[in-house]
Amino acid sequence: MAILAYFNYWVFAVLLVIGLYAVIAKTNLVKQLIGLSIFQGAVFLLYISMNKVEGGTAPIFLNGNTERIFSNPLPQVLILTAIVVGIATTALGLAVVVRIREEYGSVEEDDIKAQDVGS
Amino acid sequence: MASVIDMISFALLAAGGFCVFVGGVGVLRLPDLYTRMHAASITDTAGPLLVLAGLALQAGWSLALFKLAVILVFLAVTAPTAAYALGNAALVSGYRPAVVSDESGATDSEGEGHA
């Protein structure tokens, strides 16, 4: 059980570097954006893992019951808005990728660089 | 009485879990998309049906029961539609079933070995 006390943090670390690897090592821009959203998901997981309180429940006072242990509402608020902001910014990234594709005819990073050097 | 209902609900949950497991094994073991879809269909018919029935027994007469019923209706409507869309898309884009019996009556024995 003591090992599992940190398990969420380790999964966060692994997911984070999987996303990071995709962003660094992949040349396809769409793939990089997918990697970025994995990275983003890892950060969400870290915050939500921190909000958990042992034996707690979601911070909603059902039937006016305030006596129970409740998990921390603050990380939930931060991540709730971050998810929607995340999709909006991902859409912006995708729009840029679509424009790049139209101008360069490719979404591969090295092709684009080669064209820039050639011109 | 309560323990009898608990027993029945646990049995239903376990049976539902087994159905989903069988579906998962089928998806891994069967040779091509169409047979895999056939195997996967149990995970969205019998599996959820049994699991939701088990949960409904746990919920008793409450709002949760109504929600479970709604989930069941949604699954019953959307799962076949998704299966249709998947199968149709596969057929349109040119996937053919792996096991084909060319001559009438003579089934392809290689297909069995493949599976």
Next chain:
Amino acid sequence: MTLIFGVFLLILLVIVALAIVRSEDLFAAVMLSGIFSLLMAVNFFLLDAADVALTEAAVGAGVATVLFLGALALTGKEEARHTVSPGGRWLALGVSFATASLLFYASLENPHIGDGSAPVHQHVAPWYLANTLPLIDIPNVVTAVLGSFRGFDTLGEVFVVFTAGIGVMSILGVRHSLVELSGAELDARQRSLRHHLIPRIVGRGMVPLIMLFALYVQFHGEYSPGGGFQAGAIAAAAIILYSLLEGDDRGRELLPEWLLRLMVAGGALLYGGVGLACVLLGGNFLDYSVLATVPSAGQHLGLLLIELGVGITVTGVLISVFHAFARRASR
């Protein structure tokens, strides 16, 4: 038992993430990232974050997948075989490994998961939990913090969504390809599911129900998990489903561009307007207590209005973004 379930889901999450990065078919990668989001949502739910789970399921598995597919239709769905040079790859692996090791090392200093005495739970959270009922009088603490205690923060987030929507529209061009509309219309017709009877009938039956659920989530968000962000994403998913079934042109007839633009700007304006109204009535910016004679009634009214503003903006932005991609594709 829940713990085992959580560990199982987290391991599955890592496996799916690895599959996404390894897959060379971008189409498969996008589908897997939908599964990734759904798993993430279940994990959030297990960690007591019902509101976040609802948002992640609607946004990550629903809207994000459609947006990525829309972009793939424009950029091609095969990843080229060549990745960065072998040296670059080793460098990436090295950087990733070093980062992972650092994070592993740092995680050992963290408080245990679920430790109630961790520093996170000591500072403002107890205050929020203790004061939500006396000051705002709604059961859902998350909504109270989101809308009222940290309303200024949320206003900023809404404007980020607004700005991103404007950005996509100006990059992809709202009025692009108006000249070729007849050809585009024909193309869109072939692209839609209009000639697939079963998905179309079932989907059309689903759209009003999803819309109803969105309204429930919007207006019941003070009493159960929900609120403007979730409802906006769900409502946008309903309209996007309609557009996918009936063709983009029909979707645009349903919600014309001027209306969408009005929604994008109007929702954010409504939020800001409520804040200004509070100032004019003699309170602080976004302090809703002054909106009615009873402070908690004022809070209720303020929360209702700003959640509505959030919902309208999020719906408008997500649908506009979808249309921007879809129209580009049918050019």
